Amino acid sequence: MVQWQGFDFTVDGREPTNAEEYYRIGLNCWNGGQHRGAAAFFLEAAAAAGHGAAVELLGHVEYTQGRYASAAPWLRRSTGSPRAAYYLGSLHHQGCPQAGIGQSFDEAARWYRAAAELGEPEAMLALGDLYLEGLLPLNRAPVEHALEHFLAAAARDHPYAQYRAAELYRTLYQDAGRAAALYRSCVDNPRTGRHALGSMMMLQSQAHLREMSANTTTRLRQQRRDAVNPAHGRGDFY
Numbered sequence: 001m002v003q004w005q006g007f008d009f010t011v012d013g014r015e016p017t018n019a020e021e022y023y024r025i026g027l028n029c030w031n032g033g034q035h036r037g038a039a040a041f042f043l044e045a046a047a048a049a050g051h052g053a054a055v056e057l058l059g060h061v062e063y064t065q066g067r068y069a070s071a072a073p074w075l076r077r078s079t080g081s082p083r084a085a086y087y088l089g090s091l092h093h094q095g096c097p098q099a100g101i102g103q104s105f106d107e108a109a110r111w112y113r114a115a116a117e118l119g120e121p122e123a124m125l126a127l128g129d130l131y132l133e134g135l136l137p138l139n140r141a142p143v144e145h146a147l148e149h150f151l152a153a154a155a156r157d158h159p160y161a162q163y164r165a166a167e168l169y170r171t172l173y174q175d176a177g178r179a180a181a182l183y184r185s186c187v188d189n190p191r192t193g194r195h196a197l198g199s200m201m202m203l204q205s206q207a208h209l210r211e212m213s214a215n216t217t218t219r220l221r222q223q224r225r226d227a228v229n230p231a232h233g234r235g236d237f238y
Contacts, residue, residue, distance in 0.1 A: 004038045016042075019049035026054065030061060040065075047074065056081045063087045072099040082120035085111050089123060093130075105135045121153035125161055128153075143172050154182060159192040163201045166208070176212050183209050 001008040001015050002025075011021045026042035029035045040061050046054035056078040062071035068091060078084035089111030095103030109130055115123035130136050131145035138145060147168050153161030166182035169175045183205040192198045 002042075004035070004041050007035060007038070009035075009038070009042070019046040019051040019054065022046040022049075023051050023054040023057075027057065030057065052078075056084060059084050059087070068096050068099040072096075072101065080118070082115045082118035082123070085115035085118065086120045086123045086126070089115060089126060093126065105130060109136055116149070116152070119156065121156045121158035121161055124149045124153035124156075125158070125164070128164070143168060154185070157189060157191065159186050159189045159195050159201060160197060162186040162189065163197075163205060166205065170208060170212075176215070180209060180212050 001010045003009070009025050010016070011024065016022050016025060022042045023046035026039045026046060029037075029042060030039035040058060043054045043058040043061060047058045055074055059071050059074035059078050059081075060083060062068070062074060071087070072091065075081075075084040075088050089108045091099060091101045092104045092111060093108035095101060109127060112123040112127045112130075116127060127136075128146040128149035131138065131149065132142050134142050136145075147165060150161050150165040150168065154165050162182045162185045166179045166186065169182065170179035173179075186192055186201055186205045187209070192201055195201065
């Protein structure tokens with residue numbers, strides 16, 4: 001058995017003997033929650049032996065626990081990991097002196113693009129925001145770049161991306177049809193309720209849908225009035 005802070009850990013009742021077994025203990029600690037603090041201890045043993053999944057998970061554990069200085073080397077070694085690339089983009093985006101990383105929007109975008117190419121919707125959203133703020137080179141209007149990335153993330157069923165794309169269509173493009181479709185996607189998305197901004201997105205999306213429905217009803221009624229009672233014959237008073 002292996003001890004960590006007075007607790008005994010085994011694999012099938014015996015001491016772990018290889019990187020895969022140390023990884024399995026670390027993974028169980030992280031997912032189980034009871035001994036989450038032990039996860040990094042076991043994952044580091046596996047990662048030091050070259051276990052790729054342990055390297056990737058250790059980078060995730062260290063990053064989400066706010067230990068950015070120790071996270072960064074493992075994240076850089078996690079080739080092919082969308083979340084590791086996204087985390088590195090975030091560190092460059094904000095700058096992280098404790099990890100020896102200065103703020104660089106170009107480096108952030110490079111890592112975000114790598115993550116986006118691997119299918120990470122959070123990276124797509126982050127890229128969209130960088131373009132929307134004019135922090136990256138533009139060859140179109142900032143909103144066009146941003147919308148492209150928001151829609152890419154929305155297509156991967158990301159609720160905040162659906163909401164952000166709907167907002168752009170409603171406010172800047174004044175395209176009620178596309179905005180409504182995206183608001184409905186956000187409302188119907190089971191992941192919306194689990195998002196940190198889920199309540200806000202749900203309430204705002206529902207409110208905008210009601211408003212757009214009312215506007216559509218008013219417009220159709222007016223079109224009906226105009227069709228059955230042309231202005232020259234309906235006795236309007238001016």
